[in-house]
Amino acid sequence: MGKASTSWGSHRRIDVGTVTRQYYCTACESVRPFNSKKQLNCLVAGPDLVSIDVVLKCVDCTNTVENWFLLKCADDLFGQAPSVSLVYCNEHLGSSANALGPNDTVMQDLLDRADLGRRVGLAAGSIIYLRKHFEITTHTAATGVGVPLLTEKDKRRSFADILREVDQKIQIIPEEFSQDGYRLFSELSTVIHGNADEMVALGKFDALRRLVVGVFENVRNRAEFTQATNDLGWVSKGEL
Ligand SMILES: [Zn+2]
Structure with missing residues (x-):
């Protein structure tokens, strides 16, 4: 952010590099990267909060979308390399673009936050999403599929136990990760608890993202398949 501190409500120009997001451009009728300018305006929202409005333009035409990010700083906001995490992200696409990926807005939002964290080099910040x-x-x-989330004493079951039991019932971990799906999961936890080297963690981001998206797609396909068979009046197997 620069050396001198700035009071809340003030604007600062910052150079954070280009923000890039992929959208389906309605003019190009294809998926295109949408880029921001290098210099962005940010609004100091509090001692540890920064609000950034970004306009992103399609690389091949004049269509634009607006993104808004709210970032929280864990240390000195005005230091040389502040450690920031994403609190909130919103986008206005209008008729220029459509979002990609799963239609479920909540899940897409989590992936967007993870991707954003990855782009700005925050391992724990991205992997938590x-x-x-x-x-x-x-x-x-x-x-x-009727796998309990609580123990018999109404305590929360460990996530690893729940994952293992669900996977045994309906195999949600993609084949690519069948050997090391659980290991990757434990690595997710190690990174989040700050016990992993940031650079090593960032190197694992892509594999972890593929695992997470693969599990999501398996579960969604399963749900759609069962819904379809139910619609056809087939006997439900009692799964999803
Ligand atoms: Zn375009």
């Missing part, structure tokens, strides 16, 4: 995504998917699947 992957972990959240993974938990929601697994808990949803567990509920669907």
